[in-house]
Amino acid sequence: MNYITFAQLYDQLMDPEIYESWLEYFKQRVSPNSGMVLDLGCGAGALTMQLKKAGFQMEGLDLSDEMLSLASERMSRANVFFPVYQADMTDLNGLGQYAVVVSTLDSLCYLANFAELGKVFREVYAHLKEHGKFLFDVHSVYQMEKVFPDYMYNYQDQNEAFLWHSYPTDVSYGIEHELTFFIKDQATKNYQRLTEHHYERTYPLANYIDLLKEVGFKKVEVKADFGRSSVKNDSTRWFFCCDK
Known part of the structure; x- marks a missing residue:
């Protein structure tokens, strides 16, 4: 039997339409000439690759060596390359400044507690250039x-x-x-x-908004359905676009 990792199977499981929807959400809010973008929790690099092909300057970061190996394989197959880093998103020490940081597919929901979420928000804010943007999604309370x-x-x-x-x-x-x-x-x-x-x-919506503003973000937009609709009581996922 050819050995196959869980990371490979998990990557294959993801619906391509999810990445396409995220790409459209991102393109509506960020211009390709904005500057360097960091994909925080990039996994196997599926969205990072799509953004790179769409003209964005990309770097990726993930904690999983297995996922980053798959990202490297994906780049080799497509002959499209971007830097990737193996690190914990609660500590971005050593990374540069970014025009945009993006974190998708509820990556932030894997953090252990609210204190860790605060660390990530502060790290992102510190590594964003002035007027930079932070885009992410999380599961809703519903x-x-x-x-x-x-x-x-x-x-x-x-x-x-x-x-x-x-x-x-x-x-x-x-x-x-x-x-x-x-x-x-x-x-x-x-x-x-x-x-x-x-x-x-996850946490109540107000907790996210209050923490983002406490960290220093000036404007916080929250939408549902990849930005296509306003947040309702039965929205399953929240999409944030935050301006430094």
Whole structure:
């Protein structure tokens, strides 16, 4: 059996339309000639690559070596390159100044607590040029309290199966995702099982806005549905565009 990592499977799982929607949201708010953009929590670099191809100057940062290896492979296949850094987003020491910092696909929801979120906001603010922008998305409280608890999604074909089950936790606005893949070995007909648990947490919308303004952001725009609509009680994800 060819060894396959969870990172590879997770990268393959993502719907390309999500990146296309994020690209459009980003392009409506940032010009390609704005300057250098840092993709914070870039993962395997799928969105970073799309932004680079769209004319933006890109750098990527992620904590996962596996994900950054996939980003390097993606760059090699496309013959399109951008710098990537392996680091914790709570400490951006050593990085330069950016015109824009972007963090997508609820990467900030993986932070352990509100104190860590504050560290990231302060690090981003410190590494943004004057009048720079910070764009990110997070899960809403509605998503955490009404959609995710006991959510299940199963997929299978002849070669693989994927099971996703979400559980509530004893932490306010927290959720645990159990993600399991079964990959078929064509030679032996046996299956390789890969399982990971992901923990995410969000906070009331006012908490995000207050923290961003406390850090120093002058203007905070919050939308839903990739910026296409205003925030409602049943919005599942919040999209922020913050001006330094």
